[in-house]
Amino acid sequence: MKLAIKYARSIFITAFVGALLYVLSYPPLLAARYKIPMPISIGILDLQFDLNEKHFMYVTHKFYYPLEWFIDNTPLDKPILAWAYIWNVHEEMKFDRAIRSLVIKEISKN
Numbered sequence: 001m002k003l004a005i006k007y008a009r010s011i012f013i014t015a016f017v018g019a020l021l022y023v024l025s026y027p028p029l030l031a032a033r034y035k036i037p038m039p040i041s042i043g044i045l046d047l048q049f050d051l052n053e054k055h056f057m058y059v060t061h062k063f064y065y066p067l068e069w070f071i072d073n074t075p076l077d078k079p080i081l082a083w084a085y086i087w088n089v090h091e092e093m094k095f096d097r098a099i100r101s102l103v104i105k106e107i108s109k110n
Contacts, residue, residue, distance in 0.1 A: 027093070030084065077097070080093070
């Protein structure tokens, strides 16, 4: 029984630390995306510049979709924006959230 409790505790701690690292990794990756121009996509709707076609385009990526959904639809945005402020990307996160909102409204119209 004690082994099962230790095993369950280890799983819980590992899941908690993994989820925390997932949430905390978003602003540093945004900082890298905005500070170093490179074709990486880390959000659900990322504005990217297509070098071949010479225009901006939206690229979807699903890794941070759950986090962006929480940022857009729950009070989780306040602590994430505070963490983003430390990384100096809070304005970019607000801009991304506004763009996602506009794009989702436009998609839902069609």
